[in-house]
Amino acid sequence: PPSPKKIKLSNENQKHTTSNGNFNNRPKISIQEHRRKLPVFGKRNKLLELIKNHNTLIILGETGSGKTTQIPQYIYSARLQENGKIAVTQPRRVAAISVAMRVAQEHGQGLQVGDVVGYAVRFEDVTSQKTKIKFLTDGMLLREAMFDRLLMEYTVVILDEAHERTLHTDVLFGIVKRAQKIREDRNLAPLKILIMSATMDVDHFSRYFNNCKAVYLEGRTYPVNIYYTIKPHDDYQTSCVATFFKIHKEAPPDHDVLIFLTGQEEIEACAHQIRLLSKDPDVQGPTVKVCTLYAAQPSSQQLSVFQPAPANTRKVVISTNIAETSVTIPGIKYVIDSGMVKARSFHSSTGLELLKTQKISQEQAWQRAGRAGRDSEGYCYRLYTRSQFELMRKSNVPEIQRANLTTVALQLLALGIHSVNFDFMDKPQKDAVLAAFEQLKMLGAVDNIMANGLTSLGKKIAKFPLDPRFSKIILSAHQYGCLEEALTVISLLSSESILLNPPNRREQARNVRQKFCSAYGDHITHLNIYREFNNVGQSNKRNWCHEHFVNMRNILHAREIRNQLEEICKKADMTLTSCGSQMDQLRKCLVTGLFMNVAELVRDKQYITLDKKQAVLIHPSSSLHGQQPGLVIFTEVVQTSKCYLRGLTTIESDWLSEIAPEYLKNHHMKVTNGS
Ligand code: ADP
Numbered sequence: 001p002p003s004p005k006k007i008k009l010s011n012e013n014q015k016h017t018t019s020n021g022n023f024n025n026r027p028k029i030s031i032q033e034h035r036r037k038l039p040v041f042g043k044r045n046k047l048l049e050l051i052k053n054h055n056t057l058i059i060l061g062e063t064g065s066g067k068t069t070q071i072p073q074y075i076y077s078a079r080l081q082e083n084g085k086i087a088v089t090q091p092r093r094v095a096a097i098s099v100a101m102r103v104a105q106e107h108g109q110g111l112q113v114g115d116v117v118g119y120a121v122r123f124e125d126v127t128s129q130k131t132k133i134k135f136l137t138d139g140m141l142l143r144e145a146m147f148d149r150l151l152m153e154y155t156v157v158i159l160d161e162a163h164e165r166t167l168h169t170d171v172l173f174g175i176v177k178r179a180q181k182i183r184e185d186r187n188l189a190p191l192k193i194l195i196m197s198a199t200m201d202v203d204h205f206s207r208y209f210n211n212c213k214a215v216y217l218e219g220r221t222y223p224v225n226i227y228y229t230i231k232p233h234d235d236y237q238t239s240c241v242a243t244f245f246k247i248h249k250e251a252p253p254d255h256d257v258l259i260f261l262t263g264q265e266e267i268e269a270c271a272h273q274i275r276l277l278s279k280d281p282d283v284q285g286p287t288v289k290v291c292t293l294y295a296a297q298p299s300s301q302q303l304s305v306f307q308p309a310p311a312n313t314r315k316v317v318i319s320t321n322i323a324e325t326s327v328t329i330p331g332i333k334y335v336i337d338s339g340m341v342k343a344r345s346f347h348s349s350t351g352l353e354l355l356k357t358q359k360i361s362q363e364q365a366w367q368r369a370g371r372a373g374r375d376s377e378g379y380c381y382r383l384y385t386r387s388q389f390e391l392m393r394k395s396n397v398p399e400i401q402r403a404n405l406t407t408v409a410l411q412l413l414a415l416g417i418h419s420v421n422f423d424f425m426d427k428p429q430k431d432a433v434l435a436a437f438e439q440l441k442m443l444g445a446v447d448n449i450m451a452n453g454l455t456s457l458g459k460k461i462a463k464f465p466l467d468p469r470f471s472k473i474i475l476s477a478h479q480y481g482c483l484e485e486a487l488t489v490i491s492l493l494s495s496e497s498i499l500l501n502p503p504n505r506r507e508q509a510r511n512v513r514q515k516f517c518s519a520y521g522d523h524i525t526h527l528n529i530y531r532e533f534n535n536v537g538q539s540n541k542r543n544w545c546h547e548h549f550v551n552m553r554n555i556l557h558a559r560e561i562r563n564q565l566e567e568i569c570k571k572a573d574m575t576l577t578s579c580g581s582q583m584d585q586l587r588k589c590l591v592t593g594l595f596m597n598v599a600e601l602v603r604d605k606q607y608i609t610l611d612k613k614q615a616v617l618i619h620p621s622s623s624l625h626g627q628q629p630g631l632v633i634f635t636e637v638v639q640t641s642k643c644y645l646r647g648l649t650t651i652e653s654d655w656l657s658e659i660a661p662e663y664l665k666n667h668h669m670k671v672t673n674g675s
């Protein structure tokens with residue numbers, strides 16, 4: 001840890017405080033003044049000139065230099081978008097929403113998002129006729145391309161955070177490049193493409209985009225002192241808390257701290273510990289304001305991380321990799337880097353897509369450290385040793401080379417393109433492409449794996465903004481008379497978890513929710529909770545949620561998603577049938593989409609997946625934990641030290657031969673005597 005002497009408090013800051021008349025050391029400036037101070041501001045005219053003269057342009061600049069928030073506004077005020085809209089993509093919905101809110105505010109809309117500045121993320125469209133600057137997730141723009149492959153609504157498309165190389169952004173590269181070319185060939189309104197990022201392999205990108213020009217924005221960064229641990233730590237979570245309190249004891253109150261962890265559960269647990277310990281009379285230091293930042297969080301809470309802490313209070317932000325490059329939080333002086341990240345990874349050998357906690361890359365480590373040097377010299381505590389750092393990968397593998405490609409293959413087919421012929425910047429692995437087509441064939445979306453188009457079922461599947469397996473379930477529901485229930489189950493699977501499990505009251509939560517537990521497993525348990533929530537009177541809903549440890553916001557969000565899916569069903573003339581308490585109907589319906597996600601009991605507690613014979617266990621959070629049904633379908637796999645299944649429903653073995661005979665031919669079952 002730094003000695004107190006090492007931490008210099010700038011005199012300028014001190015002066016600013018007194019002249020402002022507040023006791024807070026944080027300087028206060030107006031929002032417009034803030035805009036003018038950003039590094040990108042000095043390049044405004046030059047940038048506009050370049051954007052005007054080039055159809056494709058790469059813009060590189062340090063995180064926090066103002067790319068995302070400023071450049072779309074510059075384009076808009078110079079009217080470079082002419083008669084169209086400006087699309088700005090973000091890999092994450094949190095970033096799309098928070099940036100849109102910030103830009104709306106800067107634009108003088110106040111918090112009225114949806115006016116000139118709006119956003120669209122899956123299941124949430126906050127735009128209007130007036131919207132000209134539209135922030136959206138890369139996944140959303142890809143969906144829009146399915147309905148208008150030339151993206152005629154837009155005259156400028158900004159693909160932001162390109163270095164992240166998410167699956168959707170990678171596909172969009174090809175889609176916008178193609179749209180630009182076709183629009184040019186047909187003399188339609190030209191499409192401008194801007195690729196923005198903090199770091200990237202410029203040559204690689206430029207080559208792909210017909211040797212387009214790249215421009216560098218000079219950043220303004222201060223040195224960051226890096227500290228490594230001397231010995232490796234196993235428990236990075238505890239180390240985060242301990243390191244925080246070491247800093248807390250010595251640093252001045254206005255030096256804020258940013259902690260990088262991997263996901264909601266970890267972040268909430270860490271927040272809880274810090275809140276608790278900071279109130280301990282034995283702990284020295286100022287008051288602590290704990291903020292969290294992760295995908296599954298209400299937008300209002302997300303925005304609070306940008307607000308300066310009150311006087312004599314230290315702000316600590318605990319975040320996923322969202323704060324790495326997508327959003328910049330002012331005032332950060334210390335970064336604590338766990339060195340870990342949660343990432344999706346697909347193994348074509350096991351056929352499983354997992355959400356896995358893994359080590360970050362060196363590039364990510366540098367980005368994280370950089371967050372401490374935005375406003376002045378900073379400090380970064382890496383909770384790993386120098387040699388561990390040196391063993392990390394240099395940069396991330398593009399998601400297209402490690403994700404399940406089924407949805408992408410389906411989306412491209414809806415555009416009339418076979419993935420094999422698509423102009424990818426980096427080609428996906430052949431195995432993964434084949435596996436994707438194999439899945440589509442099993443689902444009935446294509447006739448054969450070289451098909452250049454979708455079957456009529458495939459076209460219907462593509463209409464839903466869902467994993468094709470989930471769309472298939474909804475589309476099969478009429479056959480089983482359970483569309484109402486299927487819609488509920490799929491909506492719950494598409495929202496964040498509706499169950500709250502506070503670490504210190506886990507047992508209590510389990511007990512009070514016991515009455516909803518179904519012997520058939522999690523999907524039906526969740527359905528029961530949803531049904532009961534709907535029956536509770538409007539004025540009692542909040543209390544009811546509180547009592548039953550149900551996350552009210554998430555269940556309401558699930559209801560919204562459900563309404564939207566129901567709309568799509570109505571448009572497709574599907575009848576809303578209900579199976580009442582005939583759960584077999586619903587369970588069979590689930591099998592129509594999830595037959596590739598089956599696991600069977602092989603011996604005590606031990607399961608293997610039918611598809612690739614992977615050894616798995618039932619996750620402790622599942623309502624089936626402790627029981628040993630012979631055969632289950634699952635919706636999620638998580639890997640820690642072992643592989644666990646989450647989101648389970650028990651099924652009967654003869655259903656598989658009834659519903660997916662083709663599949664069973666190739667995947668033999670062991671005869672089990674469980675159930
Ligand atoms: P870049 O895209 O180059 O990383 P941004 O345009 O996201 O930079 O950010 C520019 C500045 O705007 C940053 O200094 C950041 O602190 C500030 N900023 C962004 N969003 C908010 C917000 N919601 N509230 C306050 N400041 C914000």
Ligand code: MG
Binds near residue numbers: 068325326327
């Ligand atoms: Mg940005």
